[in-house]
Amino acid sequence: MSGTSLDGVDAAVVVTDGERIEAFEQFDYRPYSHAERATLRAALGRWPGEAGVTEAAEVVETAHAELLSRFDAVEMVGFHGQTLAHDPRGRGTHQVGDGDVLAEVLGLPVVWDFRTSDVKLGGQGAPLAPFYHFALARHIGAEGPIAFLNLGGVGNVTWVDPRKRKPEDDGALLAFDTGPANAPINDLMQARRGLAEDRGGALAASGAVDAAVVEDFLRGAYFRRMPPKSLDRDAFAGLLTAVADLSEADAAATLTACSAAAVAAAVEHFPAPVEGMLVAGGGRHNATLMQMIAARLPFPLLPVEEAGLDGDMLEAQAFAFLAVRVLRGLPTSCPTTTGVGAAVGGGRISRPGG
Numbered sequence: 001m002s003g004t005s006l007d008g009v010d011a012a013v014v015v016t017d018g019e020r021i022e023a024f025e026q027f028d029y030r031p032y033s034h035a036e037r038a039t040l041r042a043a044l045g046r047w048p049g050e051a052g053v054t055e056a057a058e059v060v061e062t063a064h065a066e067l068l069s070r071f072d073a074v075e076m077v078g079f080h081g082q083t084l085a086h087d088p089r090g091r092g093t094h095q096v097g098d099g100d101v102l103a104e105v106l107g108l109p110v111v112w113d114f115r116t117s118d119v120k121l122g123g124q125g126a127p128l129a130p131f132y133h134f135a136l137a138r139h140i141g142a143e144g145p146i147a148f149l150n151l152g153g154v155g156n157v158t159w160v161d162p163r164k165r166k167p168e169d170d171g172a173l174l175a176f177d178t179g180p181a182n183a184p185i186n187d188l189m190q191a192r193r194g195l196a197e198d199r200g201g202a203l204a205a206s207g208a209v210d211a212a213v214v215e216d217f218l219r220g221a222y223f224r225r226m227p228p229k230s231l232d233r234d235a236f237a238g239l240l241t242a243v244a245d246l247s248e249a250d251a252a253a254t255l256t257a258c259s260a261a262a263v264a265a266a267v268e269h270f271p272a273p274v275e276g277m278l279v280a281g282g283g284r285h286n287a288t289l290m291q292m293i294a295a296r297l298p299f300p301l302l303p304v305e306e307a308g309l310d311g312d313m314l315e316a317q318a319f320a321f322l323a324v325r326v327l328r329g330l331p332t333s334c335p336t337t338t339g340v341g342a343a344v345g346g347g348r349i350s351r352p353g354g
Helices: 034-043 053-068 099-106 116-120 130-139 183-193 199-205 211-218 238-242 248-267 287-295 314-328
Strands: 008-016 021-031 082-087 092-096 110-112 146-151 154-160 173-180 277-280 301-303 348-350
Touching: 008 053, 008 314, 021 053, 021 130, 021 314, 034 053, 053 082, 053 092, 053 099, 092 116, 099 110, 099 348, 110 314, 130 146, 130 154, 130 173, 130 314, 146 248, 154 248, 173 248, 183 238, 183 248, 199 248, 199 287, 211 238, 211 248, 238 248, 248 287, 287 301
Parallel strands: 146 277, 277 301
Antiparallel strands: 008 021, 082 092, 110 348, 146 154, 154 173
């Protein structure tokens, strides 16, 4: 998985039949270099054939091939690619990285292009991890509704009722993007300090929140829309302009508060109360963000490690899991996860030698 935070590539091995999780095995991480990150950042918002897209694809394919070559005894690969643009009601969705290339380099079947089919059939194409969240809720023995929150560049949440038989059953899942998470904070740090992130939320913790900016942010039409719904990484790019006149610390605090407020607003759409919310993704390492979210919620907020899971690898595991579902012809999204008209299976399968 190479996410919208543009930090690097996560890879993880899952033993699964695409319905149950049997075991988690080897995992690894390959960071992007500063130059690679700059190439990817320059291509954000671009579509096939536009400037910088070919170069971004080469970065993605090279990084994935280098990382995946470290793994042994793997039977197949789920390859998400790097999202450059996402406009499901317009031009579609665009992930760079060619599964045919990886299949040849690795000598393994590669499942990729997970989102296109969903979008073509009227879905948002995101989020796609919810079917995996359903399996995880059962794996950890959840007895009632529970929520999974992923804090990547964009935040997304999945409400799960593990008492249902299948993830595509009515009432089993509701999933949608909450709003910006790490992306605006990372962009601020890059612009103001030349750093990739506000490590631990230290800068935000030293600043004061501009409540007027947060209130204006929450007036955005997105938060009133009923889910399922999804966002592009740069959908709230105007936030940087909104904090342009603030000090570095106050700007970081304000952007962090916006991300937290977006999560709290998302909870209002849950079909039933949850026992708690488990958090994955890089944002859970931001103590200030976690504290701001927890202060707005009426239930426990915990990193997924509290349930014996790996929050750094959960998204990568999700696409390994989904790859097996694609191979078996099982659905990977449904009306309550992406808004698609019916349960649908996405993904293409590339094999060595075609």
